[in-house]
Amino acid sequence: MLRAPRSFPYSLLLPATIVMLAVVLFPLGYSFWLAFRNMSLYHFRTHEFVGLDNFQLVLTEPIFWTLLGKSLVWTGVNVFFHVALGVLLAILLSGPVRGKTILRTMLVLPWAMPQYISALTWRGMFNFEYGAINLILKQWFHLPPVPWLSDPTWAFVAPILTNIWLGFPFMMVVALGGLTSIPADLYEAAELDGANGWEKFTNVTLPSLMPVLVPSILLGTIWTFNNTLVVWLVSNGGQPADATHILVTYIYKVAFTYSRYSYAAAFSVVVFLMLLGFVVYVMRRTSSQERTA
Amino acid sequence: MFRSLPFRASHLIACLMLCLVLAPGCAPKKSATGPAKIVIWSQMDPEERARFEKNIAAYQAAHPGVTIENVPYDTENLRQQFQTAAAGGGGPQLIFGPSDQVGPLSLLELIRPLDETMPKGFFDRFVPQALDTLNGHLWAAPDQVGNHLLLCYNKKLVPVPPANATEFLEMAKKLTKDGVYGFAMNVNEPYWLAPFLAGYDGWVFAADGKPSLDTPAMRDALGYVALLKSKATGIMPAECDYQIAETLFLEGKAAMIVNGPWSWAAYRKGGVDLGIAPLWVLPNGKHAMPMIASKGYSISVNVPKEQLDAVIDFVTFCTSPEAELRDAVALGVLPSHKDAWNAPEITSDPTLKISQDAFTMGRRMPVVPEMRVVWDVMRPGLQKVMNGSMSPADAAKEMQAAAEQQIAGMKR
Numbered sequence: 001m002l003r004a005p006r007s008f009p010y011s012l013l014l015p016a017t018i019v020m021l022a023v024v025l026f027p028l029g030y031s032f033w034l035a036f037r038n039m040s041l042y043h044f045r046t047h048e049f050v051g052l053d054n055f056q057l058v059l060t061e062p063i064f065w066t067l068l069g070k071s072l073v074w075t076g077v078n079v080f081f082h083v084a085l086g087v088l089l090a091i092l093l094s095g096p097v098r099g100k101t102i103l104r105t106m107l108v109l110p111w112a113m114p115q116y117i118s119a120l121t122w123r124g125m126f127n128f129e130y131g132a133i134n135l136i137l138k139q140w141f142h143l144p145p146v147p148w149l150s151d152p153t154w155a156f157v158a159p160i161l162t163n164i165w166l167g168f169p170f171m172m173v174v175a176l177g178g179l180t181s182i183p184a185d186l187y188e189a190a191e192l193d194g195a196n197g198w199e200k201f202t203n204v205t206l207p208s209l210m211p212v213l214v215p216s217i218l219l220g221t222i223w224t225f226n227n228t229l230v231v232w233l234v235s236n237g238g239q240p241a242d243a244t245h246i247l248v249t250y251i252y253k254v255a256f257t258y259s260r261y262s263y264a265a266a267f268s269v270v271v272f273l274m275l276l277g278f279v280v281y282v283m284r285r286t287s288s289q290e291r292t293a
Numbered sequence: 294m295f296r297s298l299p300f301r302a303s304h305l306i307a308c309l310m311l312c313l314v315l316a317p318g319c320a321p322k323k324s325a326t327g328p329a330k331i332v333i334w335s336q337m338d339p340e341e342r343a344r345f346e347k348n349i350a351a352y353q354a355a356h357p358g359v360t361i362e363n364v365p366y367d368t369e370n371l372r373q374q375f376q377t378a379a380a381g382g383g384g385p386q387l388i389f390g391p392s393d394q395v396g397p398l399s400l401l402e403l404i405r406p407l408d409e410t411m412p413k414g415f416f417d418r419f420v421p422q423a424l425d426t427l428n429g430h431l432w433a434a435p436d437q438v439g440n441h442l443l444l445c446y447n448k449k450l451v452p453v454p455p456a457n458a459t460e461f462l463e464m465a466k467k468l469t470k471d472g473v474y475g476f477a478m479n480v481n482e483p484y485w486l487a488p489f490l491a492g493y494d495g496w497v498f499a500a501d502g503k504p505s506l507d508t509p510a511m512r513d514a515l516g517y518v519a520l521l522k523s524k525a526t527g528i529m530p531a532e533c534d535y536q537i538a539e540t541l542f543l544e545g546k547a548a549m550i551v552n553g554p555w556s557w558a559a560y561r562k563g564g565v566d567l568g569i570a571p572l573w574v575l576p577n578g579k580h581a582m583p584m585i586a587s588k589g590y591s592i593s594v595n596v597p598k599e600q601l602d603a604v605i606d607f608v609t610f611c612t613s614p615e616a617e618l619r620d621a622v623a624l625g626v627l628p629s630h631k632d633a634w635n636a637p638e639i640t641s642d643p644t645l646k647i648s649q650d651a652f653t654m655g656r657r658m659p660v661v662p663e664m665r666v667v668w669d670v671m672r673p674g675l676q677k678v679m680n681g682s683m684s685p686a687d688a689a690k691e692m693q694a695a696a697e698q699q700i701a702g703m704k705r
Binding site for chain 1: 534
């Protein structure tokens with residue numbers, strides 16, 4: 001009987017490779033190609049090579065740096081709270097808690113909800129006069145209403161709050177999984193050494209969670225940085241007065257409102273390269289730490 | 294495990310998997326299945342869609358073997374999706390939506406010039422205000438005109454609508470009490486600012502086609518709407534977008550609202566004793582003049598010759614006086630066909646007559662592609678003035694600068 005040749009696994013991989021090439025590599029390559037041309041509403045069929053013009057425009061316009069700052073704040077605040085809340089809730093849930101299953105299910109619900117429904121519901125809740133949040137602030141805490149959607153600063157806080165609510169369950173589930181894999185004898189040894197709760201958390205729990213948390217934080221950072229939906233829907237397309245845009249929502253607007261395809265492609269390429277640099281840096285750092293360990 | 298598989302069987306499996314992956318891509322294009330099936334992508338309100346489905350059913354009953362498939366989109370997605378699909382050689386045969394979509398779509402050469410596509414004399418049937426010429430061609434066959442903003446009021450609270458700015462303010466102030474606002478309006482969208490801009494003798498483009506946003510008229514219009522919205526005047530909610538205004542009016546918590554004919558059916562259905570009137574006379578003694586536009590059908594460049602007659606026939610049916618009259622009476626929109634425009638069903642209906650009169654006071658919305666930019670740059674300035682973070686003068690200046698920059702970027 002003939003045996004399968006060494007090429008057999010590759011032939012099995014072929015369909016998936018073709019799909020990957022078609023849906024990932026081709027659009028990526030096309031974006032790069034487009035970024036060096038002048039495709040727009042007025043040059044849709046007659047676009048030509050313009051070299052680095054689009055990149056020069058992107059990097060010299062002040063809006064790029066403003067949006068970059070906002071994107072970093074958006075990503076940093078979101079990921080911090082996703083991880084902090086996720087780990088905290090995971091630790092609470094991994095302890096002796098009554099109704100653990102129900103609590104866990106309820107806490108995962110925000111993640112299970114379609115993002116656009118959550119975002120639009122939150123937008124309704126942020127209304128100045130009729131929204132649930134201001135009504136709660138007013139009736140329960142006797143605080144003045146907050147102009148969540150009309151003040152530029154609060155209008156940026158609103159999508160951040162929404163995204164924190166949407167994102168912490170993922171980190172909680174990841175941390176819960178990580179917690180179950182920590183051997184109990186590590187805690188017993190720490191107790192023998194006289195460690196208190198905080199010391200056990202910093203010296204046992206957190207280091208043991210890092211192998212699962214680091215890739216999740218990396219993923220979370222990229223997802224959050226590239227999250228168009230929440231900002232776009234909660235702020236209704238950057239309102240008020242385009243003050244709530246982050247890089248990716250602005251790119252969306254430039255591409256699909258102004259039809260400046262090549263300019264938007266150059267913007268996307270810059271964002272892609274930034275994220276690629278971040279991922280390479282983090283992966284190198286973590287792998288060098290692993291080697292040191 | 295792989296090693297135990299026979300050579301031929303292993304390659305057979307790999308080939309089968311490859312076929313499974315590639316098979317969907319070999320399926321025939323759904324939109325090009327001959328004259329028997331016409332696909333239309335449309336932007337319609339729910340009531341309008343329900344009415345359109347009835348027209349489709351009537352057409353299909355009269356043309357056995359022809360299937361019309363209507364796919365609804367919102368305004369933005371309609372243009373974007375069609376742009377993507379049609380540029381790739383696919384998409385529907387027909388696209389139905391507001392007249393301003395023909396600007397970008399004609400520039401991208403994705404729709405056919407209908408003055409050359411439809412039978413000779415086809416456009417003679419329409420009232421002149423229904424037709425938009427761009428670059429010397431007509432790009433859409435309108436089945437309705439309007440889109441004009443009017444003053445809608447709750448007759449239970451407002452027996453007689455205000456005729457001028459003084460009456461309006463007095464009435465709105467008097468009505469603002471016990472959880473009811475005298476007035477509600479979408480102050481976040483520049484389309485609602487446009488009637489006031491025109492009323493103050495301004496317009497979005499100058500005669501040379503360049504944006505004209507930094508003008509005394511713009512400053513006056515922004516100032517006037519800001520006055521209506523202000524806490525000191527106190528006739529409107531602190532935040533008021535389309536949804537809030539509409540909900541308040543439907544719930545009887547707003548006595549007056551500025552909205553268009555598309556909203557009336559829902560108001561009546563919601564139990565509002567609806568009255569409509571032209572927008573009031575502004576403090577400068579001139580009427581606020583709404584933008585007017587049409588909605589219509591454009592034909593994709595991708596429709597093959599053999600399918601074109603069927604598509605033209607369906608468009609002709611949808612723009613017939615009978616179909617337009619049915620829609621006008623059911624939806625409160627105005628017909629574009631001359632016969633329907635002058636029909637007693639329209640001229641003797643008090644609401645439609647007022648709407649017709651208000652329409653004739655309006656100014657046509659430009660359909661040039663730059664209009665999208667102008668809307669978009671007006672929005673931030675308007676919102677800044679409404680939330681009190683910018684003066685009308687600075688907002689007007691900012692709008693003009695942004696418009697010039699973005700239009701230059703678009704043309705680069």
